[in-house]
Amino acid sequence: MATETVNVYIMGKRYTVPAGLTIMKAMEYAGYRFIRGCGCRGGFCGACGTVYRLPGDYRLKVGLACQTVVVDGMHLTQIPFFPANKATYDISELQPTLGVLLAHYPELSRCLGCNTCTKVCPQELEVMDIMAAAMRGDIEKVANMSFDCLMCGLCAARCPAEIVQYNIFILARRLYGRYLVPEAEHLRQRLAEIEEGRFDQELDRLTALDRESLVALYNARDIEP
Amino acid sequence: MADAGYSQSMLESMRIVEQTRPRRMEEAFPRLEPEEKQQLLEQFHPDYRKDTTRQLRVGPNAGDRMPHELVDLLEARSRLDPESFQIEPWDYQTDVLVIGGGGAGSSAALTAAEAGVRVLLVTKLRLGDANTMMAQGGIQAADKPNDSPAIHYLDVMGGGGFVNDPVLVRALVRDAPFIIRWLEELGCMFTKEPDGTMITIHGGGTSRKRMHFARDYTGAEIMRTLRDEVRNRGLEVIEYSPAVELVLDDAGRCCGAVLWNLETGEYLTVQAKAVILATGGFGRLHVAGFPTTNHYGATADGLVMAYRAGASLRFLESTQFHPTGVAYPEQIVGLLVTEKVRGLGAQLVNARGEQFVYPLETRDAVSAAIIRECTHRGLGVTTPTGMQGVWLDSPMIDLIHGEGTIQRELPAMYRQYQRFGIDMSKHPILVYPTLHYQNGGVRIDEYGRTEVPGLYVAGETSGGVHGRNRLMGNSLLDILVFGRRAGRAAAEEVGSVRLGKPTLEHVRAYHRLLDEAGIETDRVSPMLLPDYLGKGARRS
Ligand SMILES: Cc1cc2nc3c(=O)[nH]c(=O)nc-3n(C[C@H](O)[C@H](O)[C@H](O)COP(=O)(O)OP(=O)(O)OC[C@H]3O[C@@H](n4cnc5c(N)ncnc54)[C@H](O)[C@@H]3O)c2cc1C
């Protein structure tokens, strides 16, 4: 309930905050003004990775500060920045192959299969299985299974093989989107039509139209069911 | 359910919702007649209420009504003292300075760099911490055989109340298919049929199914791809360094900006031959006290800086509220509950389990009806922290379409509630309107040029293309269309630019205007970051 309070330890210091707040709001309640570690505030951007430990537990847990509720006795700190390796590439010059993944991230093959990454993922992705697919060069599977990744970096922070899973995943998704998904024929046609100037006259006419005629046209639109 | 911490009165009301559900399943609520709708809006929509806006007293838009929270920032003083601030020596020099690391800024930077000029991108938080990252629904483009840019044009104009800038709308709809192609070439994964055909659906106000999407993470997919590309291209990016003022030269041309390093508190100056402002919207101003769907950095900084530099603003009298923001649980108040929930059949009901509005009225009307129910009629539901809301009867979805529909069709929504112990397929969810989108902004032409030479604006900071009301799916489109256009135009221009002596004379002049209007304030702007110290409640 709103009137209850809990004690939380932010970087070792104790603060009493209302129960039920997210870690993010609890820190603000305690007087922190975020510069780092706060982006969308809604579980989409991955800016707010946090490490915490609960009373009576020796294990470190991780979560998103904007999506995790404080618990009495929680010890926590944020990891607002992680100096992870990112390969650079020209996506238009690659092939969707295992070789390309390995050339950019040779450490990929060092995965120990320890499953730590899966256990920490705040999106509950099967990170280790996605890594296994990457090691087989199954780009399609990596792309589809990793799609909900927020790139918060918590997996990389805990990986004993020092792999940056989320950067490998985005390379795979971009390879998949660019090379493995068939082109949309209707899009190709439409681009050709526009380039031929097929719609120019009609658009010119509409742009010059007075309000009344425009409203009439609008109201007469047929609507696709 | 105990976990979710409902109050006794909420639980009682939920029971009534459950009891009335079988009856309501048979019941259709009538649509509003045009006059009824107009009355509802005038009485209850925040845009129409006289107490939520006031007239701006200074600058090119003096006399226009805008939300108090925005006027407060426009009628504030610069963070810099123009008398003593030293612009030179410059800390950075570049050809094109892009301010803002969302979708508009990133696409502008990439496009300018493609043209071979030097680019510097500066942003307030991390690259990609932006509203663009949060968009779920989709992006419009007329690329199906039964559709055309002309039909798209009509939809945009109608949605915006026929006051949109025709030249901008023309550019928007014409470029749209090229933007989809560009994104695909960069490797964005749109949701498609096995043969490559785009799966497209309707959005509010579309006459053709032209909403392209990438599951329910469309904005995230676009933003993370653009961010990856910015890094691949090796563009120089400075994070955590918001711009606080533009710099003009003695001929009135925009020639750079002053940044503020959030971490060290030092000012940095950047000289540029052209500046592209892409700082996004103003959700974090909490207009009229509303919670918001927007990211932490959406504080109208671009409007303030451009206005001081002499650019004019438009359509800021209208603000887009999304009717269904989360009202409970507290932890996620203000976040978006997508329109699709109503689209799939969930009704809006008050504390007594009665429907009070046809669920798929336009966004402004549904918002007004919910506000009326809570404030005027006293039939809202009160949460333990004193927030009001009405029920969105989500369990109806599985009853109508079969068990498992919610989990299959709305995974991000389901996850959002499940994290806080609420199963939205079993229990109704409490909603209240939330501040969603800044419809208006800085006046631009079809290349993103403003009235200030050398200053371009792209994305949510600009105004005109959506008139008074943006349709879903046209904003992700707009930021990329005008981001690309501004990037290209700025790059083309830099070759011929001769910069004069840099000054903050425009800031001095603006301060004089404030004095002359008798505005005495120690408020400074841009706001940069909202202040939630000691609050921890009510705001998402
Ligand atoms: C929850 C949500 C859902 C949405 N869904 C959809 C949808 O389905 N379809 C659709 O078309 N649109 C949708 N929108 C709207 C759309 O996402 C935004 O309008 C659009 O992404 C804005 O892009 P932008 O680049 O202009 O601004 P942003 O993406 O917000 O980027 C602005 C950037 O500028 C930075 N910045 C701010 N101030 C400064 C400063 N002083 N100096 C330097 N940098 C600064 C910010 O930190 C940010 O990085 C949605 C919006 C939200 C919030």
Ligand code: FES
């Ligand atoms: S702040 Fe974006 S995920 Fe938490």
